[in-house]
Amino acid sequence: MDPLERLVRDEGAVVLATLVRATGSLDLAEDATQDALEKALVTWPVSGVPDNPRAWLIVAARHRAIDIMRREAQRPVKEALFDAFGFSDRDDLLSLIFMCCHPALSVDAQVALALRTLGGLGTADVARALLVPEPTVAKRLTRAKQKIQQARIPYRVPPDHDLPARLTAVAATVYLIFNEGYTNGSRMLVDEAVRLARLLVRLMPDEPTALGLLALLLLQDSRRDARLSPAGELILLADQDRSRWHQALIREGVIVLGTALRRSPDRPDRYAVQAAVAACHALAPTWAETPWDAVVSWYDVLLTVHDTPVVRLNRAAAVAERDGPGAALPLVDALPLETYPWWHATRGELLLRLGRSAEAAAAFEAALALDLPSPARIRVISAARQARAASCSHEPHRPGLDR
Incomplete structure (x- = not known):
């Protein structure tokens, strides 16, 4: 994906969230946003990228939404679409996440829909992120949109008493958005995920899941400048220049992690445990001084709350460093x-x-x-x-x- 396509896709998530707020319809908002994105990809290579790409896309999507609504006699044009179309005090992206993660939807559908809408990912990309077949994701998305329309699921951040129950799927969505950006080098997606994680902590400052998620993202993001070579090749953790790691993000991540672990002493949150693994790496002066016993032990804890083949694969990689590749290979082969x-x-x-x-x-x-x-x-x-x-x-x- 070239830089222009990435810019358009990443900004599309915010434009879509704004359109959903203004129109109250996910389907209409998706149609209008998609038209605006396609127009940008045709127009900007000729006229140049505008000074404020997001504002340009929002205006184009607004005009397209108005055209669609006017053509549908049964759908009145909302006055909000004729306003300045600025952002409300509520965070549009966070509101969209909670709508997509409504408890009326299955958790699988929640994550797939929010990743599709907020991450701007195609169905195939969502399938790759979730490690499921593409037709399965397509069915989940179709059913989720139908359920939102039929159940009239609201577009808003839930009341405080409903927040904890809704947090699991929201946290998973934010983490998947972060992973997509981190893996593919999209700074915009990474920044949006970190921003959303901070908003979750602001909304739920005592929730271990929100705290653990933010700690994990900060600690992982601290290595951003050392992960890729000038040629774009992934640099292994053992070979990264640790002087390029962002110490301010590491310090903040460790502090947030400590709070998350104190909030859940009996059953640690899975994001907090993953953040503890990341902290072991972040605090080690060199690769050779990594505390592999601690890393493997934290993975053992993680398996008690989130036992998946991928977690076991990561644990096997840590075992390879502690005990050698011969001890780790049978663990990998069994997955x-x-x-x-x-x-x-x-x-x-x-x-x-x-x-x-x-x-x-x-x-x-x-x-x-x-x-x-x-x-x-x-x-x-x-x-x-x-x-x-x-x-x-x-x-x-x-x-x-x-x-």
Whole structure:
């Protein structure tokens, strides 16, 4: 995706949220927003990107919404659409998230719909993020929109007494938006996710989930300037220049994490536990000084509250650093993640470190056959070449899984 397309897609989430507030219709807002985005992609390469892209898109979407409503005799044109169309005191994006995450919808539908609307992702991208088939996501989105219309689900931030029950799906959505931006190098999506996480903490300052989520995003985002090479290749955590990590974000993340852990001493929140893993890396002066016993122990805690194959894969990567690749490979091989590219890439790293270069090359090739974001793809291509060369020369491989 080129920079212009990324800009248009990322701004589209805010435009859509504003249109939903003004029109009260998700379908109408999506149609008008999509038309505005397409117009921008045609117009801006010729006329140049406007000084305020978001305002340009909002005005274009407003005009399109008015045209659509006027053509539908049964739908009156709302006066709000003729106003200045500025933002209300409420946060439009947060209101849209809560609408998409209404308890009348299944959790799966909540996450898919909010990711689709707020992240500006296509159905295939949502399917990749959720690790489910694309037709499944398409059905979830269709049913969710129908349910919103039939149940007249409101577009607003819920009352305080309803917030905790609604937080689980909202937190999952914000984290998926962050991951999409972090993985694909979209600064705008990352910034929106961090901003939404801060808003959640402001709304629910004593909720461990909100606090843990914010801590995790801050700690992960602290490494943003050290993650990619000038050529756009993913740099493994072991090889990152830690002087480029943002110490202010690390300090804030650790403080927020401490509050989150104190708020849930009996059953730690899953985001807080993941933040604890990230803190182990953030506070280690060097890769060699990473406290791997603590990292593995935190993953053991995480498995008690969020036991998934991906969590077990990440734990296996930590075991590889603590106990060696021979101890980790059986753990990886036992996981049902054959359609997950990082499973193959992790196997490739372990096999390469064990000197099984030909098998490692095959594992990296299997990862490349699946959907990988560009920075990771460049990294895996490089690893595959290294494995093929090592299979001929039998050169040793230096460890360094990126977990």
